[in-house]
Every structure is written in structure tokens, then in C-alpha cells.
Amino acid sequence: xxxxxxxxxxxxxxxxxxxxxxxxxxxxxxxxxxxxxxxxxxxxxxxxxxxxxxxxxxxxxxxxxxxxxxxxxxxxxxxxxxxxxx
Numbered sequence: 001x002x003x004x005x006x007x008x009x010x011x012x013x014x015x016x017x018x019x020x021x022x023x024x025x026x027x028x029x030x031x032x033x034x035x036x037x038x039x040x041x042x043x044x045x046x047x048x049x050x051x052x053x054x055x056x057x058x059x060x061x062x063x064x065x066x067x068x069x070x071x072x073x074x075x076x077x078x079x080x081x082x083x084x085x086x
Contacts, residue, residue, distance in 0.1 A: 015037060
């Protein structure tokens, strides 16, 4: 550990595309797929000295001013396999 160096973890937004079902069907009965833009996040770490850390925090101020606490991710219930009828 170097003195006055801080390891900072950041989530970097990454713009990509995702496929989704449109709700329509093709002539063969398969579902129609389309793409749309989406944002995912890449987890990164950076080591910052005191001066760089101060600059980083200063640059974040306008975004932090309008930020909010993240919403909790809904818990997913356990999926059960359906039983075959006798």
C-alpha cells in the first residue's frame, strides 16, 4: 500500500444492444426478435493519489447533486419444475 494512494472502485456505463421479443410471430410461428440500445456497467478499479482523488470528486459533484440511492433489486422467487400429471 502506497501512502496517500486510494484504490477507488467505479462502475462505468457501457452502451450496447440487447435482443427482445416484439410479441409478434413470424410466418413459421417463431417469435420476432428486434434489438434496442441498453446500458450495462463494467466494474473497474483505479488507484488515485490525493490530488487525483480531489479532481475526481470535484468532477463528480454535479452528478452526485442530482443522484439518488439505488433501488433494491427485487428478489426472485425460487422456480419449481411443474409436476407431470398422472
